[in-house]
Amino acid sequence: MIVLASKSPRRKEILKDLGYDFIVCPAKKDEVFDLSLGLDEALKKVAESKAKEVREFYSDSIIISADTIVCLNQKILGKPKSKEDAIKTLNALSNRRHQVKTGVCVIYKKQTFLHVETTDVYFKKLTEQDIISYVNSGKCMDKAGSYGIQECDFVDHIEGDYTNVVGLPKYVVESIMKDVAL
Numbered sequence: 004m005i006v007l008a009s010k011s012p013r014r015k016e017i018l019k020d021l022g023y024d025f026i027v028c029p030a031k032k033d034e035v036f037d038l039s040l041g042l043d044e045a046l047k048k049v050a051e052s053k054a055k056e057v058r059e060f061y062s063d064s065i066i067i068s069a070d071t072i073v074c075l076n077q078k079i080l081g082k083p084k085s086k087e088d089a090i091k092t093l094n095a096l097s098n099r100r101h102q103v104k105t106g107v108c109v110i111y112k113k114q115t116f117l118h119v120e121t122t123d124v125y126f127k128k129l130t131e132q133d134i135i136s137y138v139n140s141g142k143c144m145d146k147a148g149s150y151g152i153q154e155c156d157f158v159d160h161i162e163g164d165y166t167n168v169v170g171l172p173k174y175v176v177e178s179i180m181k182d183v184a185l
């Protein structure tokens with residue numbers, strides 16, 4: 004059995020698109036970033052801790068977990084704490100390039116696979132009006148960097164994988180799953 008250790012509806016959709024049969028069991032613990040490890044290693048640890056938490060309940064299953072962050076000048080912009088926070092973040096991203104990083108973890112019995120995928124995202128120049136109306140829609144609140152590429156018109160172009168920005172890099176998951184020894 005495959006267990007997706009995530010409450011993200013986007014991750015569920017992406018895994019479905021890949022054709023897997025799975026159940027969903029989100030991890031509940033707070034995400035703690037140990038930045039002394041460097042961004043990518045810290046992200047891997049967060050993804051791994053989600054998978055390990057869920058493995059406690061499904062020890063014979065393949066557990067898939069992920070964590071997505073937005074990085075601007077090496078600084079992590081997580082989910083917004085308030086509307087004001089979201090407005091500040093979107094102003095900071097306007098007319099600039101940033102990175103979206105997703106750490107992926109797959110655990111099956113004694114095997115652990117970890118990968119960080121990075122996509123460069125280039126934002127258009129946003130007006131105050133664009134920002135306010137998006138933030139007022141409330142859609143930003145559960146998303147790293149306060150935006151969802153799939154539902155806003157803020158992105159000029161990206162370099163790298165689109166599904167990585169949405170929360171689960173399709174081809175990374177596919178390639179890890181091929182390496183899992185059943």
Ligand SMILES: Cc1cn([C@H]2C[C@H](O)[C@@H](COP(=O)(O)OP(=O)(O)OP(=O)(O)O)O2)c(=O)[nH]c1=O
Nearest residue numbers: 009010011070071146147150151152168169170
């Ligand atoms: C940048 C960006 C993020 N996101 C989402 C993906 C993730 O759901 C969320 C980042 O938060 P995460 O903490 O990675 O994931 P989550 O809290 O939604 O789910 P869980 O911890 O249970 O796995 O931001 C988008 O949907 N679109 C985007 O363009």
